[in-house]
Amino acid sequence: MLINIIAWIIVGGLAGWLAGVLMGGTGLGTIATIVLGIVGAVIGGFLAQALTGESPDAFSIAGFVVAVIGAVIVIAIARMVVGNRSRA
Numbered sequence: 001m002l003i004n005i006i007a008w009i010i011v012g013g014l015a016g017w018l019a020g021v022l023m024g025g026t027g028l029g030t031i032a033t034i035v036l037g038i039v040g041a042v043i044g045g046f047l048a049q050a051l052t053g054e055s056p057d058a059f060s061i062a063g064f065v066v067a068v069i070g071a072v073i074v075i076a077i078a079r080m081v082v083g084n085r086s087r088a
Contacts, residue, residue, distance in 0.1 A: 012041025015067035037071035044070020
């Protein structure tokens with residue numbers, strides 16, 4: 001279990017960077033984008049396991065795709081939150 005979380009953190013950093021590039025960044029900086037990617041990858045890994053019953057290997061193509069999708073979702077949510085704060 002712990003090794004899976006560590007793997008998702010490593011892959012999540014890469015996925016966060018890629019998701020930030022694909023989405024044009026978060027407006028929070030590179031480090032925040034990578035951290036959001038890690039959060040998204042870990043959440044994506046847990047959701048994939050809950051939906052399929054099996055956890056995708058983080059160091060596989062399917063695992064990386066799950067990590068990028070999770071990172072994109074978390075970055076999109078962060079953009080909405082930051083956008084709402086800056087308008088208030």
